[in-house]
Amino acid sequence: MKIAVCAKQIPDPATPYELDPEHHWIVRPDDQILDDTDRYGVEIGLQLAEASEGSVTLFSMSPAGNLQGIRQALAMGADKAVIVSDPALKGSDALVTAKVLARAIQQEGFDLVIAGTESTDGSAGVLPQQLSELLEVPALTFAKAVEHDGDTIRIHRQTPDGYDEVEATLPAVLTVTAGVVEPRYPTFKGIMQAKQKPVEQLTAADLGFDATEVGAAGSAQYVRSVTPVPARQAGEIVEDDGEAYRKILEVLEQAKVV
């Protein structure tokens, strides 16, 4: 099975994000890491590939930087990576990102595309569905368990109350929720081998886009303004005079926790 895994490089969430003041885009440093969400996708991809003697190719759109995020995923065991990196892509919204990734994936060929449900830095939560539309294949979303059997892929789709069983024939797009599996940490061998693995870098033009179709110019979506998260309010302090538990119970009941 030929598996395409979306792997987004993002600025380390442990360090505060910087937004450029004019367009409010995230400033992307050279050092970007693999979005934690995508580690689950890579893991599922590797497991499915191991079971089907298939291959895993990573797809990413972002300034390449030092490729540390991509290396991380290659070190886990992915076979190769295709990264679309081009100043012309600056300002692309989710739909444009989906168009770019879809074309790169199409060009490579695929049986299954795996993505996270929602990226950590952008959190739009729409890109995989857009991919499925563009690639004209079904989307199986919010998978918390995945089973593959010949041409069929079956998942447990997470719902607020439990899960739905969803099934589709390949090719398809699949999104996995964080925590579905325990992603392997790269072994030392994997880390050293990753150096040798092919990383193909493409520009928007390589995929047949002209500059007006991508980047801010090609995007319908733009960020009008950004408001800081309001500072957290101080909590309410309940002094215990022996009866404080009543007050606490009241609060918990109001919050519908008990």
Add this chain to the structure above:
Amino acid sequence: MSDRLRAVLSEPEAGRFGPEADLIRATVRSFVATEILPHVDRWEEAGTFPRELYPRAGDVGILGVGYPEDVGGTPTGLWGQIATWEEMARCTSGGIAASLGSHHIALPPIVAHGTPEQQARFVSPVLAGDRIAALAITEPGAGSDVANLMTRAVRDGDHYLIDGSKTFITSGVRADQITVAVRTGGPGHDGISLLVVEADVDGFTRSGPMAKMGWWPSDTATLYFDRVRVPVANRVGPENAGFRIIMENFQMERLQLAVSGYVTAETAIVEAWRYATDRTVFGRPVAGFQANRHRFVDLVAETTAAKEFTYRAAEGIERGEDRTTEISLAKLLATAAAEHATYAAVQLFGGAGYLRGNVAERLYRDARILAIGGGTSEIMREIVAKRIL
């Protein structure tokens, strides 16, 4: 703000180690976080840890870090090794790190001077975590004075017959194979050879784990050799050429002990700061007093200097240079930093720092061996004095 201090102390400068070593660091961090930290307190109290940890560390590549590929290792370069040692030392248990790392002193002579057969038998299975390896030099009658060791190996056809004993041997209780320094020739350093002894041979016995001030989960033992027959094929390097190999081997051991030293110091400082910002005395956090803030800065200065000096030695080694002087100084500096920082950490924790189970208490006890093992601080001074005065 303990995160800021932690970053200053334990996050390497960007680009310092290189991309592979950065990934290796991340992997060892995850390994320590999932496989060791949740169990540390229990294993410390038990004075041991499960043997399965060796193959787990082997699978990831931790045991084989820096070893050639053909013996089952991953040639990561020295920065990959240092990243690994640093993160292993952050498990807060010197004993676990020392046990899992005992092969780093037992195997390098075999890798550098052994035959391909010896490497296949004695190196690969250890790097996989299937066998445990120890190095035995110290004897009841000879520690610092290695050239005076007494354990004798007398040639008997295709074998040596070993008589004598070794003591304070890390992983001595569980080791499947021991790289043993023996006297095959006359007195002094020209009469010493290295033999690999397998633990299941007749005449070989050992003590149970020795009770120690620190490094509790590490199985330290005394080993007894009573007419132990070892094939000549188990000799590493030429006969009577062991002393030079031992001295060469000490270099990497001392570099590792320097790393353990500054990481122990860093951990103690971060833990103490965490506590000092939280604990209130006289209406202020402990960390709010200038006397204490300055003390923290002094500790950071000493520790960072020791670390940077160790890196300097490492840079020279990577270029293939003899860095004996710098390594000896690095061990001296970094192990002293560990002592000062762990002492201060216990002090800053107050009474809580004296109680068993407190991390400062453990670091304080564990730190004490660093200036003794692998050559004492006095021996480091002797080495440097001989080379620079």
